[in-house]
Amino acid sequence: MRYLLTIAVLGMIAAPARSQSANVLDAKAAQAIIAGCVAHASAHNNQQAIVVVDRGGRIIASLRMDRTTFGKMDFAEAKAIAAAAWGFDTAGQADGAKDFPGFARAPFVQTVPGGVPIVSADGMTLLGGVGVSGAAPADDAGCAEAGIKAAGLRVPHS
Numbered sequence: 001m002r003y004l005l006t007i008a009v010l011g012m013i014a015a016p017a018r019s020q021s022a023n024v025l026d027a028k029a030a031q032a033i034i035a036g037c038v039a040h041a042s043a044h045n046n047q048q049a050i051v052v053v054d055r056g057g058r059i060i061a062s063l064r065m066d067r068t069t070f071g072k073m074d075f076a077e078a079k080a081i082a083a084a085a086w087g088f089d090t091a092g093q094a095d096g097a098k099d100f101p102g103f104a105r106a107p108f109v110q111t112v113p114g115g116v117p118i119v120s121a122d123g124m125t126l127l128g129g130v131g132v133s134g135a136a137p138a139d140d141a142g143c144a145e146a147g148i149k150a151a152g153l154r155v156p157h158s
């Protein structure tokens with residue numbers, strides 16, 4: 001009897017974990033984002049630093065392309081964390097800082113494009129953020145979006 005009860009309890013605990021796995025950014029998806037960014041950067045002759053973080057701002061995957069300076073890696077991480085923390089891209093954070101000057105000093109805000117939130121394929125769940133640095137800000141943002149889409153995930157506005 002105790003054995004059956006243990007199996008039943010374990011089944012109830014394990015079931016929610018399986019159903020939530022689609023709403024967690026895993027290493028495979030993060031690597032697909034990186035690969036998509038690299039393809040985009042290479043097609044545009046850019047050398048960029050790319051960082052993918054989870055909802056808590058913790059790095060899952062990162063890459064500093066050849067000839068990319070180390071400072072760009074730190075900037076890419078800051079952009080990724082900002083996108084994950086606020087749930088909207090760093091270009092929008094720049095706009096928010098213009099409208100509300102104090103916002104620029106809020107925790108985790110970055111006011112340079114290149115940080116983009118990662119949303120589940122169904123568009124319902126914020127999974128994390130990707131940050132890119134190394135080219136013009138619009139190119140950094142375009143690279144981040146290309147990586148997210150290459151992984152079969154979404155950005156909030158698409």
